[in-house]
Structure formats: structure tokens, C-alpha cells
Amino acid sequence: MNVKRLETSRLFHRFGFGPQPGEYALALRDGVTATRARLTNVPLGQAADFPVIEPEISDLGKRPKANSPEVVPFSIALRNQTKQIELWWLDMMVLSDHGLTERLVWFWHGHWATSIKKINYALPMFKQNKVFRTHALGNFYDLSKEMLNDGALQLWLDGQDNTVKAPNENLGRELLELFVLGVNRYSEDDVKAISRALTGYQVVRSNGLVTINQKRRDAMPISLLGKTAVFNGDTLIDFLVAREDCATFIAERFWYRFISSTEDMPSSFAAKKAFASRDIATAVQAMAADSSMQDTKFSMVKSPVEWFISVCRALELTPSALQTTNQLMNFLDKLGQVPFSPPNVGGWPAGQSWLSSATAQYRLAFATWLIKQSDLVALQQIPREARVLESADWLGVPEWSARTQSALRTAVDDPARFALLALCSPEYIVSA
Amino acid sequence: MDTISRRKFLSLTTGAIAVGVASNFLTLDQIAEAAISRPLPSDTPILVVVTLYGGNDGLNTLIPYTDSIYFSSRPDISYKPETMLPLDAELALNPSMTGIKSLWDQKKVAIIRGVGYPKPDHSHFSSMAKWQSASPEKHVSSGWLGRWLDSQPEDPMLAISLGSVLPPMLAGNKISGSALPLGGLVIPKGSLANQCIKLSTPAPTDSNLMAAAATSMRNLFSVSTSIQPVLKAPAPIAVDLPTVNGGNAGGDNNLSQQLDVVAKLIAAGSPTKVWSVSLGGFDTHANEANAQAELLGVVSTSLSRFLSQLKSTTRSKDVTVMVYSEFGRRVKGNASQGTDHGTSGPMFLLGEKVKGGFYGDQPSLSKLIDGDLAVTTDFRDVYATVLDSILKSPAEQTLGKWSGRANFLQPD
Numbered sequence: 001m002n003v004k005r006l007e008t009s010r011l012f013h014r015f016g017f018g019p020q021p022g023e024y025a026l027a028l029r030d031g032v033t034a035t036r037a038r039l040t041n042v043p044l045g046q047a048a049d050f051p052v053i054e055p056e057i058s059d060l061g062k063r064p065k066a067n068s069p070e071v072v073p074f075s076i077a078l079r080n081q082t083k084q085i086e087l088w089w090l091d092m093m094v095l096s097d098h099g100l101t102e103r104l105v106w107f108w109h110g111h112w113a114t115s116i117k118k119i120n121y122a123l124p125m126f127k128q129n130k131v132f133r134t135h136a137l138g139n140f141y142d143l144s145k146e147m148l149n150d151g152a153l154q155l156w157l158d159g160q161d162n163t164v165k166a167p168n169e170n171l172g173r174e175l176l177e178l179f180v181l182g183v184n185r186y187s188e189d190d191v192k193a194i195s196r197a198l199t200g201y202q203v204v205r206s207n208g209l210v211t212i213n214q215k216r217r218d219a220m221p222i223s224l225l226g227k228t229a230v231f232n233g234d235t236l237i238d239f240l241v242a243r244e245d246c247a248t249f250i251a252e253r254f255w256y257r258f259i260s261s262t263e264d265m266p267s268s269f270a271a272k273k274a275f276a277s278r279d280i281a282t283a284v285q286a287m288a289a290d291s292s293m294q295d296t297k298f299s300m301v302k303s304p305v306e307w308f309i310s311v312c313r314a315l316e317l318t319p320s321a322l323q324t325t326n327q328l329m330n331f332l333d334k335l336g337q338v339p340f341s342p343p344n345v346g347g348w349p350a351g352q353s354w355l356s357s358a359t360a361q362y363r364l365a366f367a368t369w370l371i372k373q374s375d376l377v378a379l380q381q382i383p384r385e386a387r388v389l390e391s392a393d394w395l396g397v398p399e400w401s402a403r404t405q406s407a408l409r410t411a412v413d414d415p416a417r418f419a420l421l422a423l424c425s426p427e428y429i430v431s432a
Numbered sequence: 433m434d435t436i437s438r439r440k441f442l443s444l445t446t447g448a449i450a451v452g453v454a455s456n457f458l459t460l461d462q463i464a465e466a467a468i469s470r471p472l473p474s475d476t477p478i479l480v481v482v483t484l485y486g487g488n489d490g491l492n493t494l495i496p497y498t499d500s501i502y503f504s505s506r507p508d509i510s511y512k513p514e515t516m517l518p519l520d521a522e523l524a525l526n527p528s529m530t531g532i533k534s535l536w537d538q539k540k541v542a543i544i545r546g547v548g549y550p551k552p553d554h555s556h557f558s559s560m561a562k563w564q565s566a567s568p569e570k571h572v573s574s575g576w577l578g579r580w581l582d583s584q585p586e587d588p589m590l591a592i593s594l595g596s597v598l599p600p601m602l603a604g605n606k607i608s609g610s611a612l613p614l615g616g617l618v619i620p621k622g623s624l625a626n627q628c629i630k631l632s633t634p635a636p637t638d639s640n641l642m643a644a645a646a647t648s649m650r651n652l653f654s655v656s657t658s659i660q661p662v663l664k665a666p667a668p669i670a671v672d673l674p675t676v677n678g679g680n681a682g683g684d685n686n687l688s689q690q691l692d693v694v695a696k697l698i699a700a701g702s703p704t705k706v707w708s709v710s711l712g713g714f715d716t717h718a719n720e721a722n723a724q725a726e727l728l729g730v731v732s733t734s735l736s737r738f739l740s741q742l743k744s745t746t747r748s749k750d751v752t753v754m755v756y757s758e759f760g761r762r763v764k765g766n767a768s769q770g771t772d773h774g775t776s777g778p779m780f781l782l783g784e785k786v787k788g789g790f791y792g793d794q795p796s797l798s799k800l801i802d803g804d805l806a807v808t809t810d811f812r813d814v815y816a817t818v819l820d821s822i823l824k825s826p827a828e829q830t831l832g833k834w835s836g837r838a839n840f841l842q843p844d
Contacts (some may be wrong), residue, residue: 001637075526075777158717158768166767170717173554173773183558188802228683262641299639334613343712344485349597355644356598357609357651358586362578364620364628401635403646407627417624421631424649426642 005398012430016099018310021378024396055084059207081122090319094312104136110347114156117339124152124208137281148233151208159201164218167195182249193222197231247275258297261350304335315374331366471701482755486714490760490777497524501797506765524781528729531736539788542840546795546808548776560758564601578604588651593708594690685713699745718768755780775804813838
């Protein structure tokens with residue numbers, strides 16, 4: 001396989017959500033170094049004419065009693081808000097002029113995986129998403145501190161039930177295992193200790209406002225990973241994030257979500273060393289330049305949302321304008337991935353889990369539905385005799401196999417069918 | 433059975449699907465014909481695996497109802513003794529498990545007590561990975577039933593999971609089980625079908641994951657063609673339950689929907705030896721007693737309904753159900769009327785082949801290890817017995833060398 005095509009394809013599909021028509025061919029002309037620098041720079045701010053309008057999500061207040069007359073309008077408002085933030089986020093992923101930021105927001109959402117299904121309010125989830133946006137490529141100390149004070153995360157892991165009288169270990173354990181250090185890098189005693197240090201948080205469910213109730217807080221010193229001290233949220237994060245294990249763990253998570261979910265991370269993986277200052281952008285840039293980016297061994301399955309967003313970009317579709325958005329959410333639900341609703345605190349599945357016969361069927365139906373709503377300009381512009389080979393550039397695919405070429409050849413005269421086969425091909429479902 | 437179509441089918445399912453091997457493909461119609469024309473031979477044992485995600489609290493499932501430590505450890509979340517369903521002088525079932533209690537009385541339930549693995553892991557993900565891979569000491573990415581599939585002639589119908597995401601348990605190194613969403617599959621027809629079959633032919637340049645993507649599309653044709661007509665038929669009637677409009681009441685929760693589909697397909701003779709269904713929500717850190725009773729009620733009602741449905745088929749005696757969760761929970765309750773992650777818990781095996789009763793020792797509440805129950809039975813003992821005696825496949829092939837067995841089946 002042509003290494004330049006491979007690396008360029010990975011830059012688009014893994015460090016963004018795929019190229020828009022024409023971008024891939026242009027990037028091949030620019031070369032890998034220039035393309036990498038362009039796609040992984042850190043933006044100064046959002047363009048003034050940004051096309052996605054941020055929704056206004058109001059505080060709906062306490063949920064009315066079941067069977068009361070107020071509960072119906074409340075439920076409708078909640079449903080509307082949930083849909084608004086889902087569509088807003090999908091639009092951001094498709095239309096943002098900075099794919100890397102969107103990609104990192106998506107990554108952090110899967111990392112600090114919180115589900116709206118338990119929170120039952122849109123506002124705290126919306127606020128959490130904005131925390132990811134602010135710190136997506138910032139400093140991991142800052143991000144982690146903000147996350148301890150994030151109402152949605154606290155509610156999700158029963159933080160408000162964790163009191164001096166009897167700690168609830170849910171948040172403490174996941175902080176060590178899934179958010180900062182990684183499994184087996186602490187003892188069960190550390191879980192008990194950290195849970196004590198995390199007592200006293202209280203959250204207003206409807207708006208995610210976090211406060212500390214000193215009366216519910218355990219202010220005694222704890223012994224955590226060899227250090228005995230009285231910790232508060234900030235000093236706890238300072239202590240944990242500074243540990244070598246944190247750099248290893250975040251590098252492992254980057255590896256798993258950006259390079260390979262099936263092969264182990266080699267110790268030479270550049271992101272680990274580059275995370276020394278805990279600056280996220282530096283580590284991500286090092287990862288994009290790592291030699292693993294050229295190794296064909298490290299293919300990655302696109303999750304349903306990743307696949308859908310890249311299809312929207314290729315077909316020039318805007319999620320919130322699709323007819324109908326209810327059907328859109330239904331397709332994502334069938335494929336098992338609705339933003340803001342990860343299945344559990346471990347985040348989204350990866351790799352082969354997305355490759356069942358069931359997802360194959362839904363993907364075909366979903367793609368057919370999307371293609372109907374696109375005029376397929378970019379594809380139509382390719383002369384039919386060049387369509388099979390040049391469509392790889394349209395989609396940012398390094399190369400079509402002989403198998404896929406022969407399938408595409410049967411549809412050169414039918415652009416809709418051609419697009420369907422291309423978008424559901426193994427080479428497009430999987431980032432080579 | 434038509435021997436020609438059978439031979440054609442086997443030539444498709446064995447050589448053709450191996451990663452990276454190019455071969456000729458049959459037409460869709462031939463695949464459909466072959467799949468429908470080879471029902472599971474009668475008397476073939478069938479395994480139904482029920483996974484309870486989140487860590488089911490074993491102590492509130494199988495309750496040591498005469499042990500005062502149980503009540504003093506978790507005053508907020510223990511049940512009233514008079515509501516529990518005693519099985520003997522020491523242990524009772526959760527008040528909501530009336531269906532399983534009645535099966536127990538019929539000697540169709542084996543309860544393996546204190547099941548876990550060495551060095552219990554309190555992480556949902558690590559622990560579930562250990563259970564599903566059956567490799568608690570060393571991380572492997574294949575599942576135990578996936579490795580069993582590896583040892584079988586490739587057949588996408590052999591192991592089927594309900595729902596659209598495949599559990600790791602069914603992912604082998606070479607071969608994986610199939611996933612079947614509720615409501616069934618709609619397969620492409622006509623020219624699109626032919627194009628999809630072309631598009632999912634193995635290509636020598638495929639990476640492993642691309643090969644898997646191709647296989648998943650190919651399986652769509654073989655699995656769904658044979659299953660689709662069956663899904664449209666009504667579920668078998670549960671002979672022991674009252675009928676409403678020709679069907680049974682209930683079946684509105686997700687687990688019983690999954691089991692309904694499984695019952696239909698078993699009744700129709702689907703050539704499937706392993707089924708996987710699941711129920712989530714067992715991570716009861718807060719307000720446990722009601723939530724867990726509700727979930728266990730669903731498990732109990734769904735399973736007793738399922739086994740009852742099978743009675744109106746010829747396969748009732750062939751089916752064994754196995755229920756497990758990734759860990760039990762801490763003995764002592766927390767301040768949120770819930771429990772934190774623990775260690776061992778009971779496994780349930782149900783069916784006509786099962787020799788009802790208790791197996792393994794009940795972990796003592798007075799001899800806790802760091803506040804947790806001891807593990808008295810390794811889950812691999814149970815798996816090994818399942819492999820040997822239900823799947824009729826040497827356990828060693830899948831589990832490596834493992835001598836332990838749990839003797840919960842009737843002699844053949």
C-alpha cells in the first residue's frame with residue numbers, strides 16, 4: 001500500500017471525521033508533513049461565520065411528580081432539549097472548521113463516559129460537553145479538575161451520595177481505573193482512601209451545579225499511593241496526574257482510540273513521552289507523527305457515529321437538516337451509538353464489536369437513507385470511466401481492493417448504488 | 433436433507449470465510465436453501481447464556497437468611513425474612529424470584545455458590561473481560577465461546593447473540609458468533625444482494641478488521657435468510673402460563689423479548705448451539721433493594737416463561753440456561769442504600785438436563801477477605817463442564833489445561 005496515501009487517509013479519518021470532497025486529493029499534493037501540520041494545529045478560536053448555532057438550554061428545575069399535570073410539558077421540554085444538544089453536537093462534528101478539536105471532544109466524551117440516561121437532564125450534559133470543548137487540546141490537569149467539579153460526572157458516579165458517614169466508591173474507583181491511572185495501578189486500599197477524599201460533593205441535578213458540603217466531607221488525612229495527606233479535589237488531581245502512570249495510561253487510551261484497538265501499545269509510542277507536561281495537544285501531535293501511522297497492521301474500525309459523520313462530510317449533508325431527525329436518531333440507536341448515551345462508564349465499544357451482521361444491515365439501510373438526501377455532486381463530477389479509482393480520493397480511502405473495485409464497477413452508471421457500495425465497503429467501514 | 437445443497441453449503445462455510453482466502457461464492461438462493469434445509473439434529477444440546485451486566489449482588493439473590501451478619505451488615509438493603517423464598521435452612525431466594533423458586537422445587541435449578549476466579553478484580557471491565565475470555569490470569573482478546581467456535585466448522589448460525597453489538601465472549605481468533613437484533617434483519621434483495629455479496633467477498637489485501645467487516649456483511653445473508661421467516665411466526669406457547677389472545681402475557685421487557693426470539697428459533701430448528709442474551713442495570717451503588725428485586729424479577733419471570741415455552745417444542749430437554757454476572761457486591765452496604773463492587777456470586781444453571789441442588793460452598797460471612805466474600809468455585813469449573821457435556825467439545829481446547837469440573841448435570 002502507498003504509505004503516503006495511507007498516512008494522509010489516517011490523518012483525515014482518525015484526527016478528524018474524514019475529508020470533505022476534494023480535500024484528500026489536495027492533501028496528497030501538499031505532502032504528509034504539511035497536511036499533518038495543518039490538520040493537527042491548535043486553533044486560536046472559532047471562525048466568526050461559524051455555521052452552527054449553540055442551543056439555549058434552560059434549567060427545567062425539579063421534575064414534577066408522576067401523574068401530575070405538570071409532568072407532561074416537563075417531559076416534552078426535556079425530550080426537546082436532549083434532541084437539541086444531540087443534533088447540535090452532530091452538526092459540530094460535521095461542520096466544524098477544526099476536525100481535531102471535534103475528534104478530541106468525542107474522545108474525551110468516551111473517556112469520562114457519562115450517560116444522559118442516568119442524569120435525565122440535558123443541561124448538565126451540555127455543560128460537560130463544553131468542558132470537553134474548552135480543554136480538548138489543553139492541559140490534562142485543568143481538564144481533570146474541571147471534571148471533578150462536573151455535575152453530570154458526579155451524578156453519574158453517585159458522587160453526591162459519597163459522604164463521611166459511609167463512602168460510596170463509585171467515583172473514586174473509576175477516577176483511578178478509567179480516568180487517570182488505569183487498572184491495577186493502585187490497590188483496593190487506595191480505592192477506599194480516595195473515596196473518602198472525594199466525599200462532600202453535592203449536585204443540583206437539573207443544572208449540574210456542584211457545591212461542597214463541609215459537613216458531609218471527610219477532612220481526615222488519607223493514605224493514598226504512599227502519600228498521607230488531607231486532599232481536596234484539586235490537590236488530589238495534582239497528585240494523581242503528576243504520576244508517571246497517568247502519562248502511560250493516557251498514552252494507552254490514545255493508542256486504543258486513535259491507532260489500534262486490537263494491538264498492544266509499544267513502549268516507544270511517541271505520545272507517552274510527549275505527554276510529560278500533560279499538554280494534550282503536544283501528545284496528540286506526537287501521536288500523529290508516530291511511526292505507527294505508517295504501519296498497515298494498525299487498522300481501526302469506525303464506530304457508527306464516526307462512520308456517519310464522515311459520510312455526512314462526503315455527501316455534504318448537515319445532520320440537523322436531515323428528513324427526519326427522528327429517523328436519524330433511530331438509525332444511530334439501532335447501530336448502538338447515540339452521542340451523550342455511552343453504554344457504561346467504560347465508554348464506547350471498539351473494533352470488532354461494531355462489525356456484527358446486525359450493524360451491517362443497519363449500515364446499509366442508513367446509508368441508503370442518507371444517499372437519497374444528497375445530490376452526490378462530488379461523485380457525479382467524476383467521469384464514469386474514472387469513477388471506480390477516483391472515488392477513493394473522494395472518500396479519503398488509500399486504495400480499493402480488487403474485490404471492492406469489481407463490486408463498484410457493477411454500479412458505475414448508478415451513482416446512488418455506487419455510493420452505497422463505497423460507503424459500506426470494508427475499506428470505508430475500517431480506517432486502513 | 434438434500435445432500436448437494438449441504439455439500440455446497442459446507443464448502444461455503446469452511447474454506448471461504450477464512451480470513452484472506454479467496455474462493456468462489458454461491459448465490460444467495462443456494463445459501464438460503466442450505467441454511468433452511470439443515471435444522472439442528474434432534475437431541476443436540478443447546479446452551480443459552482444469560483449475562484447480567486453491572487455486577488449482580490449475589491448476597492441479595494441467594495440470601496443467607498438465617499445469618500445475623502447478613503442483616504447487620506446491610507440494614508438498609510436487606511429484605512424482610514418473611515418475604516424471602518427459602519430453599520433450605522440457610523439460603524433463600526430474593527422475594528421477586530418466584531419463577532425460579534418453582535423451577536427449583538421441580539429440581540431443575542442448579543445453584544453454584546461462591547463463583548469467581550483467583551485475585552478478584554473489582555473493575556466491571558476487567559472482571560467482565562475475565563469472565564468472557566475465561567482467562568483471568570492473562571489478558572487475551574478472544575472469548576471462551578469464540579475459541580470454541582474456532583474449533584468448529586465455520587457456520588454463522590452456530591452461535592448467535594441477541595442485540596446489535598456482539599459480546600466479546602463470542603469473538604474467536606478466527607471465527608466470531610453472529611449478532612441478531614430484536615425485530616430481525618431486513619436483507620437486501622435482487623441486484624443489491626448480488627452486489628453486497630460481491631462487496632463482502634474476502635480480499636487478499638484485507639486487514640483483519642476489514643476481513644471481519646466483510647464477514648459481517650456476508651453473514652447477513654446466511655443468517656438472516658434462514659431466520660427471517662421464523663421471526664414472523666408467533667412465539668411458542670408457554671404451556672404453564674395463562675394465555676391471552678393465543679399468546680402469553682408478559683414479554684414486555686427486553687430480556688423476555690430476547691428470549692422470545694430464542695424460543696422461536698430453537699423451536700424452528702435453527703442450527704444454533706449457543707445463544708447469548710443479556711440484561712443490564714445491576715450496578716446498584718444506590719437504592720439497591722427495589723431496583724435489584726425488579727431486575728431479578730425480570731430474570732426469574734423471563735427464564736421461567738422461556739423454559740415453559742420450550743415445553744411445547746421438541747427441544748425442551750436439550751436446552752440448558754446459564755446465568756452469571758461479572759462479580760457480586762461488597763457485603764457491607766454503603767451510605768446510599770446500595771453496595772459497592774465485590775467478588776464472588778452464585779451462578780444459576782437451569783433446564784431439564786440439570787441436576788437440581790446446590791454446588792460449591794457458600795462463602796462465609798464471618799470469614800471475609802478485605803470485606804469481601806471468598807471465592808469457593810472457579811468459573812472455569814462450570815465452563816469446562818459446559819464445554820465437555822453440553823457442547824461436547826474438549827474443554828482443554830478452549831480453556832487450556834483445566835481439571836476442575838462442576839457436576840451439575842444429570843448423567844447422560
